[in-house]
Amino acid sequence: MRDQNTLKSLAKLIEIVAKLRSPEGGCPWDLAQTPQSLIPYTIEEAYEVVEAIRSGNPEAIAEELGDLLLQVVLQAQIAQENGEFTLNDVVQGISEKLIRRHPHVFGNVEVSTAEEVRQNWEEIKAKEKGDSQLLSSKLSDYPRKLPPLMAAMKISQKAAQAGFEWENIAGVWDKFEEELAELKEALETEERSHQQAELGDLLFTIVNLARWYDLDPTEAIASTNQRFISRLQKMESLAPKALEAYTIKELESWWQEAKSQLS
Structure with a gap:
């Protein structure tokens, strides 16, 4: 019914x-x-x-x-x-x-883990689409079809699955420090296009850190955006005047008060 x-x-x-x-x-x-x-x-x-x-x-x-x-x-x-x-x-x-793409449910294929299901799905998808074996060809669709942060995570995941991966998390942190230093240097001496490129490299490395720690960068930034707005709303409810009337030091005090009340 x-x-x-x-x-x-x-x-x-x-x-x-x-x-x-x-x-x-x-x-x-x-x-x-x-x-x-x-x-x-x-x-x-x-x-x-x-x-x-x-x-x-x-x-x-x-x-x-x-x-x-x-x-x-x-x-x-x-x-x-x-x-x-x-x-x-x-x-x-x-x-x-x-x-x-679910031969383990509608066919005779046997699987025991979700990872095996994922691998089967990707193999079947590749055969259906006649995908090139070149890694760059497999990754090229993501920037066109997904928001940048989601595309970065997908590219990172697929590259890692193909073996383009650090041996351990220490290598990712080393890359983070390297990219952070390069961004700082670019901000001091280079033109805007180079600064943008270095910022992108740092953001991509942060996405890789998120992948290693099994975190979702899209969810993380969405949550941070909402927390920031919620704290601003709390500040506005606490402050007797408009926020523009306060100094940065006073605003920081209101921010900490709002943060303590919302935590």
Whole structure:
């Protein structure tokens, strides 16, 4: 019964989107959209799903997943109108992919660990796409498809899996110190392009440190951003005047007070 209700709800959503895109009585905004114009909304909705998951609020998660699902259905509707593909093609394609890439569930392959599953997935994916064996070719898609910090982690992981890796964590810390020194030197003597390059090298090394310690740099910076904002909010609630009215020494005092109250 639950599955039937889900299918009915999905069918209703498809009908609603088709109506919004109808030249007769549809919505002018929806009719004006193209796959390209919807890109910012797709990215925004994906990030809002992530934020809802971080909040741990089930109602918010369900709502944001619905907004993201709308983007999928809308893209498929536009593609269908253009004679390119349908939502059925999308669903059928991902279903077949899941079956192909999980032979330990839908076939006779035996695995005992999550790492074996990952390795099988990558091998099957490479065969399907006819990937070049060159490491650079395998990594080249990440900067184009992912936010920079996520791309850096993916590149780091894949390079390490191919053997391009330090022998121990001490080597990573040595690289960090080296890159930090080079950034300091560049900031004192070099032009901006070189300074940017050295900053990038340091950030990439920090990503590698995160990988060695099994930490998520994207989650880490997102958490720091939120903590910073929360402390500013607390400072503003404690201070009788606008923050701009205080000296940096006074602001530091308010910051420490806010930090102590929130910790």
